[in-house]
Amino acid sequence: MHPIIANVSKHIRLSTEEQAYFLAMLQAKSLKKKQILLREGEICKSSAFVISGCLRAYTIDHNGFEHILQFAPKDWWIADMYSLITQQPATLSIDAVETTEILLLPRTAQEQLFVEVPAFERFFRIITEKALVTARRRVLDTLSLTAQQRYENFCKQYPTLIYTLPQKQIASFIGVTPEFLSKMRKELLRSK
Amino acid sequence: MHPIIANVSKHIRLSTEEQAYFLAMLQAKSLKKKQILLREGEICKSSAFVISGCLRAYTIDHNGFEHILQFAPKDWWIADMYSLITQQPATLSIDAVETTEILLLPRTAQEQLFVEVPAFERFFRIITEKALVTARRRVLDTLSLTAQQRYENFCKQYPTLIYTLPQKQIASFIGVTPEFLSKMRKELLRSK
């Protein structure tokens, strides 16, 4: 089965015609490492589904530091949701952590899809609910956990990513400097 | 117009029959200040819509400190989304900041609603998308802003709440101790 149909089928059932209709809307794209899919300030026109590789969404603050909001490995959806729904300039940038294959679903096509095949309205409601749970969990974690606990959580949550990702990016995701992450890891190794 | 119909009508159109059908599902409830709607560990069975007053969702960490995830003033929806969709024990508690009138929409009724009136699927998709944008914005703010900037943001975002809410709860929401918030406010007053 096509990987994106497998992904959608986790939550809704589609007829063969509906699957074909959906697949016809998608546009395949290949990104090289560090290639940018969306740049802060542009209007986000599509959601992306990751077939292989990994994307990341991040901002750069006024001191020039990157803050990573989300990683999207294989089988995840990613977009600047704010820009996508308001059609205002994006506050996030999205680029490829490594060579990545994606499928793009343009927002206009998606809106048409909601009308033609209401099951997709359900599908996106469900995955948005899950993304919301994750995002809120993360807010609570940054409020209540130490940097070390956040790092340990990260390792549990993304066990595959820790090997491919530069340490710098893990630091930026959990909200510490690369120097401090390095010191934490040293401590962790010594004590285990 | 009924306030909850006004709220729903911001995003979808309903016939008179659909409105009646929806309203019949709702259960009114009144909460006194500090009264608990959902306790951590219970199963969350309903979403709540706030007619008047204000609710809050929070956790208590292993050191006994409260961390406030969300305030829900008039015209907002609130629930422990994780518990609601998985029917696992809640990780959040929800209680009333002040005397509050709410309408409860049981999850079972909501699921029936999605089938009977698909427009509601759309409605909840849209408000979940907006909640997701807010939650992710907050993740980025805690990663990139100082406590003082987060406080100033809070004042802009909830200009009405700052007067009714105990300072302690504002501190807990933005992620600082009450003592430190007090010192920040002193600084802000001095410099303006």
Add this chain to the structure above:
DNA sequence: CGCGACGTTGATTTGCCTCAACGATTGTGG
């Protein structure tokens, strides 16, 4: 090979926390 990004380490600084004490406000039972 040589350059630039990355990870490490140490010295120093700082933003925010902890703890403790105190006055002001709120709420509550007699």
Add this chain to the structure above:
DNA sequence: CCACAATCGTTGAGGCAAATCAACGTCGCG
């Protein structure tokens, strides 16, 4: 309606987690 307790906000002294800054070794890549 008062007395008392509880909670809240403030202030200060001291402490700690994490940031900053700087120097250095290493590795991948053009």
